Amino acid sequence: MIELENVTKVYRMGRVQVPALQGVSLSVQQGEMLSIMGPSGSGKSTLMNVLGCLDVPTSGRYVLQGAEVGRLGDDRLAEIRNRKIGFVFQTYNLLPRLTALANVELPLLYGNGHDARKRALGALERVGLGHRARHRPAELSGGEQQRVGIARALVKNPSILLADEPTGNLDSRSSYEILVILQRLNREEGLTVVIVTHEADIAAHTKRVVSMRDGRVVRDEPVKEPRQAASDGQGMERGQ
Amino acid sequence: MNPLRTLYTALSSLGANKLRSGLTLLGIVIGVAAVISLMAIGRGAQRAITANIEALGTNLLFVRPGASSQGGVFGGLGSASTLTLDDAFAILDPVYAPSVAAVAPELRSTGQVVAGSKNTFTQVVGVTPEYRFVRNVPAASGQFVTWGQVDNRSEVVVLGSRVSETLFGFRDPVGQTVRINGRQFTVIGVLKSQGGGAQGLFDDQVLVPITTAYYRLVSQRTAQGGVNVQTVNVQVRSGDAMGSAVQEIATVLRLRHRITGEDDFNVSSQQETIETLEETTNTFVVFLGAIASISLLVGGIGIMNIMLVSVTERTREIGIRKAMGAKRRDVLFQFVSEATLLSLGGGGLGVLLGFGLSQALSGRNLVGQTFRTAFSGDIALLALIVSAAIGLFFGIYPAVRAARLHPIEALRYE
Structure with a gap:
């Protein structure tokens, strides 16, 4: 469902041109769960932005579900983000003024918004937070906030869920809960999940690891026995 | 994003920063209230002036002689002495001038009025009995000039209230005698005091029969036969007949004066006077409005300022919304509607405040001036539209x- 062909991305910082991606080819099938690893500056975040249609490649082709999206304008990209992509951020990026429910409703405002309340509540229930719908982010724990973030990513039933360091700001127990949810969504609903992380332990919970360095894919191999996260938080070890 | 949602989002964003939104709003409130109340004061003054002129009588035309010319030197309008008392009565002709309801010729001069040891210098106006109704002369105690007195060139006089006070204090002058330019006159009446305004003019005048004024008081007399008059006040039957009345009067006078070329008289209307004055006062009203508009502009800049701060502060929110699929126009509408809500809300409150202010000022005395305000809906609507436009x-x-x-x-x- 995702085809990247020789994608490059060059940022211009003043007069200096910084190459962030230098010819990345990648193919992701429907229902996969993979992680993108690499040290900072390896281009994994840039790759994530391109995959999420937040940015367009400088050259190369990006085909998402059979449609070339690498050359689209801002508003068409916004539409694709709204319809096909769910984002989960390291810093949650919830709007602090809004309740959990209103935060989850947000993507529904920018598209087909019928039954917004009902669908948002359904998404919150899928991450086990139906009872926290009226709380504001500040009244929720980090793990709960990230689950609201996942509910928001799910509410439009996207084709792909992109998680950028989703556990980066969480303790191991909460990280674990997040992994449980992501694995379940992948296993039970066949949702395609892409996780950007620099933690090998997180990557070990996915079925495939793509390693990057200096804007190139240096390794791309399946995980032989992906670990299964259990809701009691055991079997989770922090560290590289 | 549907419009209702946009509005709701804008409202809740503004509500999140109540003090800041309130202060920004205040800028517009003050601007709009200033425009509205100043315009109300201006319009009130305009209305007062118009009412003052209308108090002199309604549906009036003024016929005056044309300019005199002696050896190529032209005097001002009314300087010629071509208009006579007979001309005035001819205008009243029901056949030639059916639109004319009444005429009141007048002949003005000045004179020293003496009573005992007191004396005053004042306007002496020669009039006919009709003058009282045509020029809306204030009611008098005693009598007004009668036709008999006009025919007999009687030496009788009606005193303006201030003249009476100067000469007789609080005594009743009716029946007393005064001397005007050395001639003895019997006081037959006193006009009621009118205080300020155009009618106050009558306070400082004395009225005598027009024939008396001509034959006994006016020093420079021209030998053209008949009594010369300076102005014939003509009352027209109705406001609609003003145009035809002017034509009729012109026809009668041209016939009488055997004019083929240029007219030796001039007909002007009270309406013209009002219009001229209104033009002047309009400038004044617009000037007031323009000054007040500056504060509205400043309020608008306040909105822009606060919106720029808001955009910077909420950059991350904008990023989140865009990641969730907000298009450019969604973000654009969100911020524009916030600005417009601020300005429109401020405009609404400003209209209320301006209305309140103009009501509170109405009839109040400030530095010796009585405010008469006229709040007008059109200005309020305009202010609302302008404030919305400022927000946009x-x-x-x-x-x-x-x-x-x-x-x-x-x-x-x-």
Whole structure:
């Protein structure tokens, strides 16, 4: 469902041109769960932005579900983000003024918004937070906030869920809960999940690891026995 | 995003910063209230002036002689002495001038009025009995000039209230005698005091029969036969007949004066006087409005300022919304509607405040001037529209900046 062909991305910082991606080819099938690893500056975040249609490649082709999206304008990209992509951020990026429910409703405002309340509540229930719908982010724990973030990513039933360091700001127990949810969504609903992380332990919970360095894919191999996260938080070890 | 949602989002964003929104709103409130109350004061003054002129009588035309010319030197309008008392009565002809209801010729001069040891210098106006009704002369105690007195050139006089006070204090002058330019006159009446305004003119005048004024008081007399008059006040039957009355009067006078070329008289209407004055006062009203508009402009700049701050502060929010699929126009509308809500809300409150102010000022005395205000709906509506437009105008630039933000940079913004 995702085809990247020789994608490059060059940022211009003043007069200096910084190459962030230098010819990345990648193919992701429907229902996969993979992680993108690499040290900072390896281009994994840039790759994530391109995959999420937040940015367009400088050259190369990006085909998402059979449609070339690498050359689209801002508003068409916004539409694709709204319809096909769910984002989960390291810093949650919830709007602090809004309740959990209103935060989850947000993507529904920018598209087909019928039954917004009902669908948002359904998404919150899928991450086990139906009872926290009226709380504001500040009244929720980090793990709960990230689950609201996942509910928001799910509410439009996207084709792909992109998680950028989703556990980066969480303790191991909460990280674990997040992994449980992501694995379940992948296993039970066949949702395609892409996780950007620099933690090998997180990557070990996915079925495939793509390693990057200096804007190139240096390794791309399946995980032989992906670990299964259990809701009691055991079997989770922090560290590289 | 549907319009209702946009509005709701804008409202809740404004509500999140109540003090800031309130202060920004205040800028517009003050601007609009200033425009409205100053315009109300201006219009009130305008209305007062118009009412003052109308108090002199309604549907009036003034016939005056044309300019005199002696050896190529032209005098001012009314300087010629071509208009006579007979001309005045001819205008009243029901056949030639059916639109004319009444005429009141007048002949003005000045004189020293003496009573005992007191004396005053004042206007002496020669009039006919009709003058009282045509020029809306205030009621008098005693009598007004009668036709008999006009025919007999009687030496009788009606005193203006101030003249009476100067000469007789609080005594009743009716029946007493005064001397005007050395001739003895019997006082037959006193006009009631009118205080300020155009009618106050009558306070400082004395009225005598027009024939008496001509034969006994006016020093320079021209031998053209008949009594010369300076102005014939003509009352027209109705406001609609003003135009035809002017034509009829012109026809009668041209016939009588055997004019083929240029007219030796001039007909002007009270309406013209009012219009001229209104033009002048309009300038004044617009000037007031323009000054007040400056504060409205400042209020608009306040909105722009606060919206720019808001866009910067909410860069991350904009990034999140864009990542969730908000298009440029969604973000644009969000910020424009916030700005417009601020200005429109301020406009609404400003109209109320302006209305309240103009009501409170009405009839109040300030530095010796009585305010008469006239609140007008059209100004209120205009102020509302202008304030909405100000919100749009000053809100567009910050909103465009917000809409143009790149989602990734906006998300990274700390």
